[in-house]
Amino acid sequence: MKKYLYLFFVILFACQPKTKDTSNLVSVSILPQKYFVEQIAGNLVQVNVLVPPGSSPHNYEVLPSQMKDLDKSKAWLQVGLLTLEDALKDKLANINKDLSIVNCSEGITPIAGTEHEEEGHEHSANEAFDPHIWLAPADVKIMAKNTLNALKVGFPQHSSAFDGNYTRFIARIDSVSAVIDQKLAQMKNRNILIFHPALAYYARQFNLSQIALEFDGKEPSPKHMKEIVDLAHAQNIHVIFIQKEFDPAFAQQLSREIDGKVVIIDPLDYSWEKQMLDITDKIAAQ
Numbered sequence: 370m371k372k373y374l375y376l377f378f379v380i381l382f383a384c385q386p387k388t389k390d391t392s393n394l395v396s397v398s399i400l401p402q403k404y405f406v407e408q409i410a411g412n413l414v415q416v417n418v419l420v421p422p423g424s425s426p427h428n429y430e431v432l433p434s435q436m437k438d439l440d441k442s443k444a445w446l447q448v449g450l451l452t453l454e455d456a457l458k459d460k461l462a463n464i465n466k467d468l469s470i471v472n473c474s475e476g477i478t479p480i481a482g483t484e485h486e487e488e489g490h491e492h493s494a495n496e497a498f499d500p501h502i503w504l505a506p507a508d509v510k511i512m513a514k515n516t517l518n519a520l521k522v523g524f525p526q527h528s529s530a531f532d533g534n535y536t537r538f539i540a541r542i543d544s545v546s547a548v549i550d551q552k553l554a555q556m557k558n559r560n561i562l563i564f565h566p567a568l569a570y571y572a573r574q575f576n577l578s579q580i581a582l583e584f585d586g587k588e589p590s591p592k593h594m595k596e597i598v599d600l601a602h603a604q605n606i607h608v609i610f611i612q613k614e615f616d617p618a619f620a621q622q623l624s625r626e627i628d629g630k631v632v633i634i635d636p637l638d639y640s641w642e643k644q645m646l647d648i649t650d651k652i653a654a655q
């Protein structure tokens with residue numbers, strides 16, 4: 370009996386969750402930022418991502434368990450233009466006063482959001498600016514610099530390692546830009562039709578024009594749908610891009626009306642460099 374009791378305690382002890390060492394924990398809002406942090410910090414920091422794969426950063430509500438991890442973090446590297454970041458900022462101020470909140474969009478010229486003020490219609494100030502800055506390599510270089518600075522403040526003992534990794538990452542971002550430039554050089558029709566307007570910063574950097582099916586962040590009205598169909602006919606567009614998180618019903622309906630096809634892209638994936646090139650290949654092939 371004693372033996373079993375002993376075994377019981379051994380098992381009980383082994384099953385106790387180890388207290389996670391969170392001394393090197395940083396939080397980010399979206400997965401591509403985890404990629405940026407890891408290019409600079411390698412495994413010197415642990416990264417907590419607020420918006421899980423498959424969720425939209427525009428309407429995601431952070432879980433209480435995630436609030437705990439956020440609270441334990443040394444810093445929260447924000448995209449800087451997302452609604453959920455604004456909504457949480459006030460809650461956090463009451464919990465962890467030491468959490469350093471870093472706006473990674475600082476230094477980037479923001480693009481106005483698609484939501485317009487309507488008279489007599491109360492509009493929340495959310496996403497007055499388009500938040501998709503992580504999809505243009507030129508802007509990601511600025512995000513990377515802000516990330517580097519924040520990491521050096523949080524973990525000064527690793528500064529020189531961060532600096533070296535950062536320099537190499539910037540060189541890779543430059544080569545991603547160069548490859549995209551080259552792949553898009555021959556494109557004559559520089560209009561891209563997309564369900565959710567995620568490529569505004571990408572379009573700005575690579576001299577493309579983005580046409581969105583979503584309207585004011587909502588599903589398109591029949592009137593807007595018709596306008597887009599007419600525009601697509603006029604511009605000879607036969608491809609509509611959609612992110613995998615979104616319901617493809619409207620995109621499919623549109624594709625039938627323009628005799629085209631729906632192409633899925635994944636701009637919220639962790640593997641940022643791979644996705645930038647994948648998106649580019651799909652645009653170049655349209």
Ligand SMILES: [Zn+2]
Pocket residue numbers: 427501565566567
């Ligand atoms: Zn988006």
